[in-house]
Amino acid sequence: MALFEMKWLRRWMRRNTNPIPEHRAELWKRRLSIGYAVLAWQAFGLVCYMVYTGRNDWAKYYGYKTEEDLALSPAQQFARHLRVEGTGKIIRISGFHKVEEVPFDASEVNQVKE
Template identity: 35%
Template sequence: MFGLFRMPRFIRRFIRRRTNKMPVDKAIKMKERLSLAYAFCAWNLFGFLAYLMYKGRLTKVDDANEESQGRQFVKMLHLKNVTLHEVKGLNYIQKYDINEEVSAKTDAPETDVTNEDQEQLQKESD
């Protein structure tokens, strides 16, 4: 009741009208049980995340990545037919079609030839 955020008055009235009154000792006991259940769930979640990090299935993400957060989510979730809209402040900047970018990358031949190798091949062909 004296928490960080106060519940809006209309929600409080709505709940009070539709529920029966509860004795104070029963309410305290229920609050204790709920807090124990919360602590148990939080501890198990912490243990599960520690286990995932130990097994290597959960890794720390570097923020130095040059891709936007939207592109990272698209890659992580393996989404298809995605269009990203870039907004800065209240201004619309640009629209990105991820399908075109992916298809352009797959259409381009992937080579491991460096610029020096290309120059050498060009000299040999002349």
């Protein structure tokens, strides 16, 4: 079974390209996997460096988040971003237990932004 069931893409590739010898395909597969491993290692090192230097919240570090944004919980930030209207509850769950239940009013959260 194809990954995305794009048989048309497979037919197009086979029709418009020449077959690659197996040894050459294996060589390039090995080269690409080494390149991918190096790239992934560098990305991991960059993330560790950013956390170590205190820039793990890059939006806060570079001034894209205001103090009002930082005062809101992540759930309230997402609700504002999704433009949720009305009132409701924000429920925090840890494992299988309810930790906290906070009332949510979209008008109060949206007033902070405006």
